[in-house]
Amino acid sequence: FEYRAYKHAPKTLVDVLQGARVHGELEFLVYEEQRYSYDEFFAAVDAFAVSLQQDFSVSRGDRLAIAMRNNPAWVIAYAAATLIGAIVVPINSWGKTEELRYALEDSGSRWLVCDPARLGLIEALLDELDVQAMLVDGDEGREPNPKVHDFDALVEAGSGRTYEAPEIGPGDDCVILYTSGSTGFPKGVLHRHIALCQSLMNMFFLGYLLMELEGPREFRGGAERETPMLTVPLFHATGLLSGFLLPVHTAQKVVIMYKWEAGRALELIQEEKVTGLASVPAVIQDLLHHPDFDNYDTTSLIRVSAAGAATPAGLPELIRRKCGEPSRSAGWGMTETLAVGATMSGVVFDLSPDSAGIVSPIVDMRFLDAAGQPADPVVGGEMEVRSVTCTPGYWHKPEANAETFDAERWMKTGDMGRIDEDGFLHITGRIKEIVIRGGENIYPGEIEQAVYELPQVKENVVFGVPDD
Secondary structure (H helix, E strand, O other), rough: OOOOOOOOOOOHHHHHHHHHHHHHHHHHHHOEEEEEEEHHHHHHHHHHHHHHHOOOOOOOOOOOEEEEOOOOHHHHHHHHHHHOOOOEOOOOOOOOHHHHHHHHHOOOOOOOEOOOOHHHHHHHHHHOOOOEEEOOOOOOOOOOOEEEEEEHHHHHHHHHOOOOOOOOOOOEEEEEEEEEOOOOOOEEEEEEEEHHHHHHHHHHHHHHHHHHOOOOOOOOOOOOOOOOOEEEEEEEEEEHHHHHHHHHHHHOOOEOOOOOOOHHHHHHHHHHOOEEEEEEEEHHHHOOHHHOOOHHOOOOOOOEEEEEOOOOHHHHHHHHHHHHHEEEEEEEEEHHHHOOOOEEEEEEEEHHOOOOOOOOOOOEEEEOOOOOOOOOOOEEEEEEEEEEEOEEOOOOOHHHHHHHHHHOOOOOEEEEEEEOOOOOOEEEEEEEOOOEEEEEOHHHHHHHHHHHOOOOOOOOOOOOOOOO
């Protein structure tokens, strides 16, 4: 099949990472007391890549899982594995033992980079799963385990050595992102290098389009360059792209929080001159409604974006009132489309703030009526998409692939929508009921199955109740 694609996009994520080395001594990551320049970041990446390749025999096509909260080691591990050709498997860090076990078994990951909380859930199963764990921020006094290795020690051990760079092409598999299904365990969404690079270029397209319409945004409040605050999980497509890959490609500084706390966020915005905050509506409202908001200097914020759930009424006005006309944005995408679908920002957002934006140039979109026949986009129906950024399929799930894709690679989204006369996409509902809590998809079927395990329950139904 042929797809529209950006001609001058990077070919692989290896190209993106290697190109970012020129940022040199610029600061890249800020997390608690840790600060990494680009040089320091790549020194750690190269050293960890050596240990993975030479001491643990991780090679091209092998799967390496990451299960932990956002921190610099997460990003270092992802970059190192990518440079030696491994397929990275980010695991939802809010899952429990069974979810972790399932993702490791399903993906065939034999290496796991994790923090103490996730290790505590899975350590007893490492022998059974034949998994080697690399522990980040572990307790030095913990009982030794031949299956558990200290992450910092592995970075130190790789320093001064060189890894062998394999040949990697645009069509090579790159990452498996897990997404919840309406029933049972999550499905692994496979993506290739070309898809991530095209998704990156799609972000640039929107940015340059806006520069044409309204001119470049001037920094303010003491900020000198783009400094986003990462508040969404890196194991989501949006977090991975906007919190790591876009910043590393464009010499940004990323401020990572240990956990969301509005008061601490205000301190960091003032101290680090944060320019961008993209998060779920609940987080943005929490920040803007904080009683001490006006006591901090937040004038550096020039971009405030809500995503992951429907934008509540009044939030755009609240952002405008509190943040002095920042660039607001919204969009629609899926794990299966690598967050690419429809998007808008700035003056384009102001034209239709209740929509999900304009369909991307590299996405084909159509709508089907109740009989499964193509419908007028203005009338709308069930959304189907086709794009260079769409997953080639779910990992080892032929039945799910057959249900999701037709012979012409049109992918069912499960969303209902329409495109108005001005070209803006509106999401009007879901084919299957879904609850969204803090940007995380919760499928009623999963909860119903868990409740049915209780002997006292004969029948139950789960549904969401709207909450601003």
